[in-house]
Amino acid sequence: LxxxxxxxxxxxxxxxxxxxxxxxxxxxxxxxxxxxxxxxxxxxxxxxxxxxxxxxxxxxxxxxxxxxxxxxRRRLDAESLLDAMLSVSGRLQTDLGGPQIRSGTTNDYNYRHDSNRRALYWPVLRNSLPELFRVFDFANPSMVTGRRENSSTTPQALFLMNNPWVLQQADHSAQRLLGHRLDGDHGRIQLIVRATLGRPPTPEELQSMLAFVGSENDDKTLRLKKWAQVIQVLFASIDFRYLR
Incomplete structure (x- = not known):
């Protein structure tokens, strides 16, 4: 307004x-x-x-x-990206209330942000923000900010491509997906695209993914790796990062 x-x-x-x-x-x-x-x-x-x-x-x-x-049209903020990836991976803890800072913490330097709780319950520490927050325009805790920046930068794309935490969530998501009893890879693609993008896959997306994941008779380790790569691509896609 x-x-x-x-x-x-x-x-x-x-x-x-x-x-x-x-x-x-x-x-x-x-x-x-x-x-x-x-x-x-x-x-x-x-x-x-x-x-x-x-x-x-x-x-x-x-x-x-x-x-x-x-x-x-707007990009998801840092907290929403974190919650969305944890939700797709099945690791999101939805408990209400409780402590935010790990017991025994004496200062805010080098704090290990490894919780699976919603970002709402993550501590905001001036000297130790999670890397995802820093990359995706989280407000500077040392300043009064009426509106956050809304940038689109190379480090954001590189974070979604290479960050170990993102790769871990893709792996967890793939394990969860392959654990479902569905109508083959066609059903898995329908499920994971709806879970990440909130819509069904297009015919082109469906065919590309089916061709990439290969046969259902392939080695389990290879299939897990391929599905994790598919999910990582979905995490890095425009449709995942932006609300339309």
């Missing part, structure tokens, strides 16, 4: 929907300043649930989407 997130004053940009901004401020007061209640109201709206489908008429009238006639 206001593009200059850190500046609501006279030198900042005017809101696109001033009456809506006033309404939301009033609702926050009415709900006893409960941010959670306000967020729930926002995510249940039709506007929030729009997709990013292109419409020529809307694009001609409002090319910058200031009136919110569609969703802006």
């Amino acid at each position: 206001v593009r200059t997130t850190d500046n609501f004053g006279t030198t900042g940009e005017s809101p696109s929907h001033p009456r809506l901004l006033d309404y939301l401020a009033a609702r926050l007061i009415q709900q006893n300043w409960s941010v959670k209640s306000l967020l729930r109201e926002l995510v249940l709206t039709r506007t929030y649930r729009l997709d990013s489908s292109h419409d020529q008429l809307g694009s001609d009238r409002d090319p910058d989407n200031r009136l919110l006639w569609r969703m802006n």
Whole structure:
């Protein structure tokens, strides 16, 4: 609603929907300043649930989407990427509450971030952020940040291609997938593409993956390696990293 997130004053940009901004401020007061209640109201709206489908008429009238006639395509933030990969691998721990910092920790240097809990429960330490957070534009804990950067860089692609943690999640995902009793590799591809990309595979994707994974009679170690590579490619794909 206001593009200059850190500046609501006279030198900042005017809101696109001033009456809506006033309404939301009033609702926050009415709900006893409960941010959670306000967020729930926002995510249940039709506007929030729009997709990013292109419409020529809307694009001609409002090319910058200031009136919110569609969703802006956006990349998953660092926390969502972490949760998504852990979820696909079957390693995500969904426990509620509990301690965030490992018992016995005396300082925040070289902290070992190896939890399988949701990113919500990962500690934010000024001197020891997880590498995934640093690469994917997590806010600097030492500064006040109204809106994060949203970059698209080479280190991000290299992280998804080579980082040991990402490779480990791909391996876990492959083991989990091969453990399912499905209708052959065709069924496995349908399942893993839906799990990672939230849609069925295209005919071209299906044929390419079937050709790559080879015969179901191949050596188990070789099949596990091939499926892990398929899943790693899905993790690195645009459709996995971006919401549309």
